[in-house]
Amino acid sequence: MxxxxxxxxxxxxxxxxxxxxxxxxxxxxxxxxxxxxxxxxxxxxxxxxxxxxxxxxxxxxxxxxxxxxxxxxxxxxxxxxxxxxxxxxxxxxxxxxxxxxxxxxxxxxxxxxxxxxxxxxxxxxxxxxxxxxxxxxxxxxVEDVLFAWGRDTPPRVPHEETVIYEAHVKGLTQLHPDVIRKGRFLGLASDAVLDHLVRLGITAIELLPSQAFLNDRFLIEKGLVNYWGYQTIGFFAPEPRYLENGQIAEFQHMVARLHAAGIEVIMDVVYNHTGEGNELGPTLSFRGLDNRSYYRLQENPRYYINDTGTGNTINMDHPMVLRMVLDSLRYWVEVMHVDGFRFDLAATLGRTPTGFDRNAAFFQAIRQDPVLTQVKLIAEPWDIGPGGYRVGGFPPPFLEWNDKFRDGIRRFWRGDPGHVPVLADRITGSALQFDHSGRPATSSVNFVTAHDGFTLMDVVSYSAKHNEANGEGNRDGHNDNGSDNMGVEGQTDDPAIVAARAQRRRNLLATLLFSQGTPMIVAGDELGNSQRGNNNAYCQDNEIGWIDWPEADWAFFDFVRRLIAFRRDHPILRQKRFLHAHERLIDGIEDLFWWRPDGVPMQDADWNAPDLRTLCVEMRIASGTPAYAQREEAVFLVFNRGEAVTVHLPPCPENRRWRLWIDTGHPDIDGEVVDGGFLKAGRETVLALELETVHG
Missing domain, CATH: 2.60.40.10 (Immunoglobulins)
Structure with missing residues (x-):
C-alpha cells in the first residue's frame, strides 16, 4: 500500500x-x-x-x-x-x-x-x-473535468424565440426503438432524439433533476424508486444512473450534441432542500459536516424548518452555503456548458427569518454574477411555507412558471363559466402578474401540463387522479386538475370521444403556442402519451412514467410541429413588450383589439355576459419592436368554446387580405384565403389568421 x-x-x-x-x-x-x-x-x-x-x-x-x-x-x-x-x-x-x-x-x-x-x-x-x-x-x-469541447458554442436563443421541452432523461429514451443507450445521457444525445426535437421545433430541453439524487428508503421498501429525482445529494455530480460508463464526459458530450443541433440545455435544480430529510433522516453529507450551518433550524434547533415539504430547508442565509449554490451553478455553466436553470421551489431560495424577500441574498448574488446573468433562469415561484405562493414576485432576470396560465386555460376549454376574461389575460402574457419592474412578457413561462400532474392526454381522458400504483392509497397528488374525461374515464375506443379528445388537445396546445410568454411543452404530449391517469408519477420508473413511443400519435405530432412553426414565423405571437389596448400605438394604430364574433369591438358589458363562450383578438406588433418584425401587420385569433359561430373578420386595409393558417377543427388546413369578410368557427375550435399584403 x-x-x-x-x-x-x-x-x-x-x-x-x-x-x-x-x-x-x-x-x-x-x-x-x-x-x-x-x-x-x-x-x-x-x-x-x-x-x-x-x-x-x-x-x-x-x-x-x-x-x-x-x-x-x-x-x-x-x-x-x-x-x-x-x-x-x-x-x-x-x-x-x-x-x-x-x-x-x-x-x-x-x-x-x-x-x-x-x-x-x-x-x-x-x-x-x-x-x-x-x-x-x-x-x-476525484475528477479531471477537462473536456475537448472543440467549437461548442451556446445557442443563446433569445427568450422570445424560446420553446421549452420538459423531459426526463430516462423517460424520454427508455422505450424509443432507435435509441441504443436507453435511460442515459448518451441516449438523449442520440440521432433519434435530436432529430425528433429538431423536427418538432424545440429550442431548449429542460431536464428533470440530473444532479446526483437519493432513492428514498420508504420507496425502496415498497419496491419503487425516486424516478423524478427531487432529492438531491450532490450538487456538482451528474446522477450516476444516467451515466453509461461512469464518466462525467458523457454529460458534456450530450450538451455538445444538443448545442450542435441548436438546442439549449436547461437543468431543473433543487437547491431548496437536500435528500437527508428531517431529524430522523440519514447522515450522508451536509448533516454530518455541519448541520447547524447547512440547514434552517427551528427555535429548538433539534428540529428543521420545513418550507419545502421534504423535511428540511437549505440555509441560504449562511454565506458558505450560498457560496456552494453559486459555485455549483457556475460549475454547470462553465465546466458542463449548460444554458440555464429551472429552480425547484424557488420561493425557498428567497426566504429570510422574516419571510420571502425578492431582494434576498441569493437573488442579489445572482443579479451581479457575470456568469449566471448570461444564462436562462426560471423560478418555480412557490413553496409550502407561510406566504410561499409568489407568482409574479421574482426580480429580473428570472422567468417564472405560471400555474395561473395552466389552470385558466384548462378550465376555459373544460367549459367553466366566466373564463373568457381569464383567457384574455393569459394569452396576453398575464400582465397583472408580470408587467412591472421592467419585466418583459417572456417572464411568464406558460404551460398546460408539467411533469407534476396529468399529461395532456390524461387532461382530456380523466376527471380524477388514479395514483394507486404509488402505494399511498391514491391520497397523493393534486385533486383539482381542471381535467375532463369527455364522457368515459380513461381509455376508450368510442370514435366520437377519441375525436373529441384529439380536438381538445389541439385546442390546448394551440392556445399555449399562440399566447404571449415563453411556452413549455412536456415531452410526450406531442405524441399523445398517457400515464394512465397518474398525476404524481414521481416513483414510477416503468411504463407509467416512460414515453410510449411505440403507440405515438404521429398525426398529432405533425400538427404540434405546425403550431410551433406558426409561432416561429409570426413574431406578433412572441413579443417582449406587453400588448395593451388603447395604450401603446404604432403609427397611431392600436396594437390589441378585442372583437365580438359579429365584428363589433368588445365593450365592458360584453366581458361580463353569462353566455360568453368566444374570444376574438387581433394583435399587432407592439411599439418599440425592431423593424424587422414589422413585416407582418396583424394576426387574428379565435378561441371558440361554444357551438359553431360565424365570425366577422376585422376590416382589411386596401391591398390586404386574411389568410387562415390554423383551424384545430380541420387540422389539415394550411393557408387558405378567406373571402367575404367572415368565416365559420366550428364548435370548440381555435383559428389563427394572418393579415397579408396582396402583391400584383
Whole structure:
C-alpha cells in the first residue's frame, strides 16, 4: 500500500481539485473539531488511508496530497459535537459525501447504520450510533473535468424565440426503438432524439433533476424508486444512473450534441432542500459536516424548518452555503456548458427569518454574477411555507412558471363559466402578474401540463387522479386538475370521444403556442402519451412514467410541429413588450383589439355576459419592436368554446387580405384565403389568421 504525505494545500477552490501533480482537498465546516479524508481502494471496498486535513483557514479545512490522481475514490469524516438540541449532529463513525464531489459512484444501500442515531432507540435522534456506515455508502471520485469541447458554442436563443421541452432523461429514451443507450445521457444525445426535437421545433430541453439524487428508503421498501429525482445529494455530480460508463464526459458530450443541433440545455435544480430529510433522516453529507450551518433550524434547533415539504430547508442565509449554490451553478455553466436553470421551489431560495424577500441574498448574488446573468433562469415561484405562493414576485432576470396560465386555460376549454376574461389575460402574457419592474412578457413561462400532474392526454381522458400504483392509497397528488374525461374515464375506443379528445388537445396546445410568454411543452404530449391517469408519477420508473413511443400519435405530432412553426414565423405571437389596448400605438394604430364574433369591438358589458363562450383578438406588433418584425401587420385569433359561430373578420386595409393558417377543427388546413369578410368557427375550435399584403 502506498503511503501518502499530506501538505497544507489551500482553501480554494472547495472540493477535490487535481492540478496535474496531485489533489487539493478543501471542505467547509464551521463547527467541526476535525475533518478527516478517507481514501479507498480502486474497487471501493477497502478504506486504505485516513488523513486529517492539516490546515484551517477560517471555516475551510484543507490539505494537498502529491501524487494522487483522478479516479481515486474518497469520502469524508467530520468530528465534532453530537448535540441535536444545539443543532449539532457530528458523528465521525459516518462516512460522508463531499458536497463538492464532481462524481459519485452510486446510491447508498439502505441500512440503519446510515443514521447518526440508533434506530428504534427510545430517545430516537438524541441517541448516538457508533457503527461505521462505509460499506453502505457510495464513494466520491476525484475528477479531471477537462473536456475537448472543440467549437461548442451556446445557442443563446433569445427568450422570445424560446420553446421549452420538459423531459426526463430516462423517460424520454427508455422505450424509443432507435435509441441504443436507453435511460442515459448518451441516449438523449442520440440521432433519434435530436432529430425528433429538431423536427418538432424545440429550442431548449429542460431536464428533470440530473444532479446526483437519493432513492428514498420508504420507496425502496415498497419496491419503487425516486424516478423524478427531487432529492438531491450532490450538487456538482451528474446522477450516476444516467451515466453509461461512469464518466462525467458523457454529460458534456450530450450538451455538445444538443448545442450542435441548436438546442439549449436547461437543468431543473433543487437547491431548496437536500435528500437527508428531517431529524430522523440519514447522515450522508451536509448533516454530518455541519448541520447547524447547512440547514434552517427551528427555535429548538433539534428540529428543521420545513418550507419545502421534504423535511428540511437549505440555509441560504449562511454565506458558505450560498457560496456552494453559486459555485455549483457556475460549475454547470462553465465546466458542463449548460444554458440555464429551472429552480425547484424557488420561493425557498428567497426566504429570510422574516419571510420571502425578492431582494434576498441569493437573488442579489445572482443579479451581479457575470456568469449566471448570461444564462436562462426560471423560478418555480412557490413553496409550502407561510406566504410561499409568489407568482409574479421574482426580480429580473428570472422567468417564472405560471400555474395561473395552466389552470385558466384548462378550465376555459373544460367549459367553466366566466373564463373568457381569464383567457384574455393569459394569452396576453398575464400582465397583472408580470408587467412591472421592467419585466418583459417572456417572464411568464406558460404551460398546460408539467411533469407534476396529468399529461395532456390524461387532461382530456380523466376527471380524477388514479395514483394507486404509488402505494399511498391514491391520497397523493393534486385533486383539482381542471381535467375532463369527455364522457368515459380513461381509455376508450368510442370514435366520437377519441375525436373529441384529439380536438381538445389541439385546442390546448394551440392556445399555449399562440399566447404571449415563453411556452413549455412536456415531452410526450406531442405524441399523445398517457400515464394512465397518474398525476404524481414521481416513483414510477416503468411504463407509467416512460414515453410510449411505440403507440405515438404521429398525426398529432405533425400538427404540434405546425403550431410551433406558426409561432416561429409570426413574431406578433412572441413579443417582449406587453400588448395593451388603447395604450401603446404604432403609427397611431392600436396594437390589441378585442372583437365580438359579429365584428363589433368588445365593450365592458360584453366581458361580463353569462353566455360568453368566444374570444376574438387581433394583435399587432407592439411599439418599440425592431423593424424587422414589422413585416407582418396583424394576426387574428379565435378561441371558440361554444357551438359553431360565424365570425366577422376585422376590416382589411386596401391591398390586404386574411389568410387562415390554423383551424384545430380541420387540422389539415394550411393557408387558405378567406373571402367575404367572415368565416365559420366550428364548435370548440381555435383559428389563427394572418393579415397579408396582396402583391400584383
Amino acid at each position: 502506498r503511503e501518502y504525505s499530506i501538505l497544507a494545500g489551500r482553501a480554494a477552490p472547495l472540493g477535490a481539485t487535481f492540478d496535474g501533480e496531485g489533489v487539493n482537498f478543501a471542505v467547509f465546516s464551521q463547527h467541526a473539531r476535525r475533518i478527516t479524508l478517507c481514501l479507498f481502494s480502486p474497487d471501493g471496498k477497502t478504506e486504505t488511508h485516513r488523513l486529517d486535513l492539516p490546515e484551517r483557514d477560517g471555516d475551510v479545512w484543507h490539505g494537498y496530497i502529491p501524487g494522487l490522481r483522478p479516479g481515486r475514490l474518497y469520502g469524508i469524516r467530520a468530528d465534532g459535537p453530537y448535540a441535536p438540541e444545539e443543532g449539532h449532529r457530528f458523528n465521525s463513525n459516518k462516512l460522508l459525501l463531499d458536497p463538492y464531489a464532481k462524481r459519485i459512484t452510486g446510491h447508498p444501500d439502505w441500512h440503519d447504520t446510515l443514521m447518526g442515531y440508533k434506530v428504534g432507540h427510545g430517545q430516537a435522534d438524541l441517541s448516538f450510533d457508533k457503527r461505521d456506515n462505509a460499506r453502505y455508502m457510495p464513494r466520491c471520485v
